[in-house]
Amino acid sequence: MLGSSFFPQFCYNTVLQQNHRAGVVVAAVCSSSSRHHHLIQSIHTTTSVNFDLWRTTTTNVIARASTQPPLSTSSLDEPPPQMEVPVVIVGAGPAGLATSACLNKHSIPNIVLEKDDCHAPLWRKKTYDRLKLHLSKEFCNLPHMSFSSDLPTFVPRVGFLRYLDDYVTHMKIDIRCNRYVDDASYDVNGGKWRVSVKGTTSFVDDEIYVADYLVVATGENCEAYIPKINGLESFEGEYIHCSNYLNGRPWYNKNVLVVGSGNSGMEISYDLSTWGANTSIVIRSPVHYFSKEMVYMGMCMLKYLNVETVDKLMVGMSKMKYGDMSKYGLIRPKEGPFAMKNSGKRTPTIDVGCVKKIKKGIVKVYPAISTIKNDKIVEFADGKSGKFDVIIFATGYRTNVHKWLKDYKEMFNENGIPKRCYPNHWKGEKGIYCAGFTKRALQGIAYDAKQIANDIKRDINARNQSATA
Numbered sequence: 203m204l205g206s207s208f209f210p211q212f213c214y215n216t217v218l219q220q221n222h223r224a225g226v227v228v229a230a231v232c233s234s235s236s237r238h239h240h241l242i243q244s245i246h247t248t249t250s251v252n253f254d255l256w257r258t259t260t261t262n263v264i265a266r267a268s269t270q271p272p273l274s275t276s277s278l279d280e281p282p283p284q285m286e287v288p289v290v291i292v293g294a295g296p297a298g299l300a301t302s303a304c305l306n307k308h309s310i311p312n313i314v315l316e317k318d319d320c321h322a323p324l325w326r327k328k329t330y331d332r333l334k335l336h337l338s339k340e341f342c343n344l345p346h347m348s349f350s351s352d353l354p355t356f357v358p359r360v361g362f363l364r365y366l367d368d369y370v371t372h373m374k375i376d377i378r379c380n381r382y383v384d385d386a387s388y389d390v391n392g393g394k395w396r397v398s399v400k401g402t403t404s405f406v407d408d409e410i411y412v413a414d415y416l417v418v419a420t421g422e423n424c425e426a427y428i429p430k431i432n433g434l435e436s437f438e439g440e441y442i443h444c445s446n447y448l449n450g451r452p453w454y455n456k457n458v459l460v461v462g463s464g465n466s467g468m469e470i471s472y473d474l475s476t477w478g479a480n481t482s483i484v485i486r487s488p489v490h491y492f493s494k495e496m497v498y499m500g501m502c503m504l505k506y507l508n509v510e511t512v513d514k515l516m517v518g519m520s521k522m523k524y525g526d527m528s529k530y531g532l533i534r535p536k537e538g539p540f541a542m543k544n545s546g547k548r549t550p551t552i553d554v555g556c557v558k559k560i561k562k563g564i565v566k567v568y569p570a571i572s573t574i575k576n577d578k579i580v581e582f583a584d585g586k587s588g589k590f591d592v593i594i595f596a597t598g599y600r601t602n603v604h605k606w607l608k609d610y611k612e613m614f615n616e617n618g619i620p621k622r623c624y625p626n627h628w629k630g631e632k633g634i635y636c637a638g639f640t641k642r643a644l645q646g647i648a649y650d651a652k653q654i655a656n657d658i659k660r661d662i663n664a665r666n667q668s669a670t671a
């Protein structure tokens with residue numbers, strides 16, 4: 203149990219809450235009015251979240267957060283209740299969960315605020331059915347808990363979700379769902395972070411959290427991005443972002459154009475063609491492509507060899523397996539795959555069978571779209587055109603830090619990416635941190651989480667020492 207003496211600054215009139223699911227104790231400081239005591243009770247009630255797994259008509263397994271309505275506070279016109287915790291983490295994806303787990307290992311109280319109704323909503327609701335972790339499981343563990351040995355080397359999406367569910371339970375992570383952080387700023391006078399939350403359902407009221415440390419874990423993949431394309435708004439077919447794609451079942455025999463040659467674009471193209479869609483893909487720029495096994499070998503080799511050498515070996519292996527694909531529209535970049543990944547330019551694409559389909563002409567390749575015309579006609583940069591019923595944009599995501607983090611420019615650039623380069627990106631000034639923003643996926647997330655928790659622990663120890671000196 204966490205002793206209140208560990209955090210003397212948080213201890214007046216403290217209500218200790220036990221999250222019945224995670225078994226975590228969180229210190230919530232409130233005023234002595236009965237109304238606020240009532241509010242603490244209602245917050246406690248809303249955190250009684252059970253994640254029931256159920257199967258939809260497809261193989262897609264998602265979790266539903268069933269919550270009991272709290273005692274209503276809406277009739278009260280007082281300002282939202284204010285709760286004080288040492289660490290507030292915004293976002294309950296793998297990065298937020300990993301950071302919370304590392305803090306829990308150090309017995310540092312923390313809570314995770316999540317706008318959706320469950321943890322890891324990206325994996326539960328916005329990924330396609332056939333997705334497996336692209337890297338082998340030994341490179342995807344979150345801190346302090348390995349994947350179970352009965353899971354395959356490349357863990358399927360559902361297996362990863364079960365791992366995350368177990369992780370939340372074992373690591374005693376306190377998640378507060380249905381809470382959208384709409385504002386966070388540093389209060390210079392109080393010397394703390396003030397985090398304002400809007401309930402995303404009728405049974406969660408607005409709240410304010412006050413914290414010494416704020417961890418931004420809202421992800422690089424927070425908002426679906428569709429580029430501006432001439433004529434798209436009047437496209438007579440259907441268009442979606444890949445985060446809404448589950449499988450190709452609805453598009454049997456339809457003409458489907460996938461835009462983007464990253465992992466999602468290539469895998470969705472493969473999937474569509476196996477479901478009987480007439481599939482085409484837009485590949486605008488040079489791309490490295492490897493099988494999962496090659497990437498696994500590359501990751502292992504990186505433990506012993508430098509990036510330049512591994513890159514040469516990787517490209518050699520890719521050429522041996524796939525040959526020269528330039529005549530099919532797949533051109534390899536001049537820079538090596540890991541060098542590009544490390545500099546944050548582009549992650550190599552992991553081929554699950556799409557390259558073979560491109561070679562056989564089953565999946566057609568087009569260059570960039572130049573314009574979209576009437577009658578579902580899409581024109582391309584090389585002057586060719588095609589008629590499509592559906593366009594699926596696998597064109598990436600954007601962060602959302604600029605929408606809720608005031609003064610985000612102190613830590614992030616205009617695109618919501620940390621200004622400091624890896625490996626020093628995770629720490630800002632005045633107790634702000636970020637996890638999961640380096641395009642290094644789950645491996646990078648594990649690194650960030652450990653660094654952040656260790657740093658907060660060091661800082662707390664230093665404060666405690668100077669307080670007792």
Ligand SMILES: Cc1cc2nc3c(=O)[nH]c(=O)nc-3n(C[C@H](O)[C@H](O)[C@H](O)COP(=O)(O)OP(=O)(O)OC[C@H]3O[C@@H](n4cnc5c(N)ncnc54)[C@H](O)[C@@H]3O)c2cc1C
Nearest residue numbers: 293294295296297316317335336382383420421638643644
């Ligand atoms: C399709 C796809 C496949 C991937 N496959 C792999 C893979 O195989 N291997 C790998 O290592 N990586 C993979 N990644 C990359 C990466 O590991 C995942 O994106 C991972 O989920 C990132 O975790 P995260 O916690 O940083 O972000 P997210 O999972 O996006 O979590 C961020 C959370 O913050 C919440 N949030 C955002 N804003 C607010 C707010 N204002 N208030 C409250 N909550 C908020 C969101 O709802 C979300 O739950 C994949 C990514 C995608 C998109």
